[in-house]
Amino acid sequence: xxxxxxxxxxxxxxxxxxxxxxxxxxxxxxxxxxxxxxxxxxxxxxxxxxxxxxxxxxxxxxxxxxxxxxxxxxxxxxxxxxxxxxxxxxxxxxxxxxxxxxxxxxxxxxxxxxxxxxxxx
Amino acid sequence: xxxxxxxxxxxxxxxxxxxxxxxxxxxxxxxxxxxxxxxxxxxxxxxxxxxxxxxxxxxxxxxxxxxxxxxxxxxxxxxxxxxxxxxxxxxxxxxxxxxxxxxxxxxxxxxxxxxxxxxxxxxxxxxxxxxxxxxxxxxxx
Ligand SMILES: Nc1ncnc2c1ncn2[C@@H]1O[C@H](COP(=O)(O)OP(=O)(O)O)[C@@H](O)[C@H]1O
Ligand SMILES: [Mg+2]
Numbered sequence: 199x200x201x202x203x204x205x206x207x208x209x210x211x212x213x214x215x216x217x218x219x220x221x222x223x224x225x226x227x228x229x230x231x232x233x234x235x236x237x238x239x240x241x242x243x244x245x246x247x248x249x250x251x252x253x254x255x256x257x258x259x260x261x262x263x264x265x266x267x268x269x270x271x272x273x274x275x276x277x278x279x280x281x282x283x284x285x286x287x288x289x290x291x292x293x294x295x296x297x298x299x300x301x302x303x304x305x306x307x308x309x310x311x312x313x314x315x316x317x318x319x
Numbered sequence: 320x321x322x323x324x325x326x327x328x329x330x331x332x333x334x335x336x337x338x339x340x341x342x343x344x345x346x347x348x349x350x351x352x353x354x355x356x357x358x359x360x361x362x363x364x365x366x367x368x369x370x371x372x373x374x375x376x377x378x379x380x381x382x383x384x385x386x387x388x389x390x391x392x393x394x395x396x397x398x399x400x401x402x403x404x405x406x407x408x409x410x411x412x413x414x415x416x417x418x419x420x421x422x423x424x425x426x427x428x429x430x431x432x433x434x435x436x437x438x439x440x441x442x443x444x445x446x447x448x449x450x451x452x453x454x455x456x457x458x459x460x
Contacts, residue, residue, distance in 0.1 A: 232425035236365050237434050249425045253372075256340035257425075260347070260364045262357070277337065285344075 199223060199308055201265050201288050204244065207302050208292040210267060214279050215288030223264055226308045228300050232257040244308065246299055248272055255281040255289075264288060269296045325353065325387040331371055331396075333380025336424060342383050343368040353387060355460060362438040363392050363458050369431040370396040370454055376421050377401070378452060391440070391457045399451035406444050410436065 202219035205212055226244035229235050235257050243264045250272045258266050265288040274289055282289045327349055329342035347364045374381040378400020386393045403409045410432050417427025436442045439456040446452040
């Protein structure tokens with residue numbers, strides 16, 4: 199799925215990274231605990247979270263993620279936007295809650311993990 | 320051969336949670352410039368990031384040294400915080416002394432030290448209550 203489609207399906211506003219909306223992603227994860235993301239995530243390209251602080255961006259950067267979706271009307275700060283731009287990560291925000299947003303993306307074909315041999319380049 | 324070693328040093332500020340992880344981001348960038356493989360870089364970055372966060376939330380900051388040899392990346396994280404009374408207990412998944420304010424920032428799940436061990440090839444903790452903690456981790460290239 200293209201990152202653009204994620205923003206469309208979640209009626210999300212793009213905060214930064216507009217030039218990367220055609221990037222293809224296959225997997226996603228959701229958490230408000232960054233330690234869990236660091237512990238259990240492997241090759242997920244999209245992070246959905248309700249947490250707003252610079253560590254969210256750094257965590258995604260450490261995991262080589264491509265896109266962060268802020269749910270529940272959370273708004274990333276200017277500092278976070280700068281960090282994301284530098285890291286080449288797309289930020290978007292949606293009014294939807296976590297469960298709803300995850301369900302929509304799952305139904306649309308985003309998976310929770312990478313199948314053997316398939317991954318997002 | 321000492322000439323083969325590339326070194327990076329960083330001060331980790333203990334007063335500023337929002338800047339925690341800045342050293343790890345920088346290390347990632349430098350390792351990429353050195354042509355290290357993405358998988359190795361990711362393991363180093365995650366281990367170092369968790370270690371850096373620990374120095375900020377548990378030990379009031381410290382120093383990080385990263386050395387790259389032809390065989391491995393070695394990270395040395397040194398602080399003069401409270402030390403760890405029971406390392407075996409601290410290593411257990413889910414064990415954390417972090418307070419609620421840290422949890423609300425997305426950390427303090429007690430997964431940091433186990434993560435650091437999981438993503439590195441060797442990890443050694445040298446700690447003394449009241450003196451501080453030094454964590455040395457290596458990842459083979
Ligand atoms: N550098 C440190 N200085 C003092 N105590 C530490 C340090 N690193 C870890 N600890 C102790 O070990 C516990 C477990 O650490 P960790 O697994 O990273 O979980 P968390 O950071 O989420 O609490 C911490 O809660 C803390 O009590
Ligand atoms: Mg920790």
